[in-house]
Amino acid sequence: MLKYLLIAVVVIWLLYSPILRRARQLKRQQRPAAPSATPGPAKPPQVEDMVACAHCGVHLPASEACRDTAGRSYCSAAHRDAGPTSH
Template sequence: MKYLLVLFVLLVAFWIWRNNRLDRQPPTQHAQRPGTGGQLQAMVACTHCQTHVPDSEAVRDTHGRPYCCPEHLRQARATPR
């Protein structure tokens, strides 16, 4: 019975310590790129690999098709259609 009481006290102490520790932590903020101002951005799919990238970071060809990087734009230009 004595061991159950000690275990109970330890569990309550751990629970109190954990709740106090979580309350004191500052809220986490998502990393934001400079210049976005925390605004939501439209996502577009790369024409080559279908990876989604923010519209402002997409590389576009002369027809306006989005690519995730200059390398995929180069590969698309090299591929005959």
């Protein structure tokens, strides 16, 4: 009885192993190819001028500052509306 069970297992393995191998190949082919070029060195961070808020004195990047008509920099619209303070 054990002999027949062993033969059945071997026959099933012989039938299904090529099918499983082919399925794995198809799965690998469907995956997107990894980028072949390695990424270069990271770009250095951009250096930006810092400005002080004319109201509270907090320093912030110039691109994030709110400006009034006179060209003074502020950290927020509320401080711009409040106007400059003398320090």
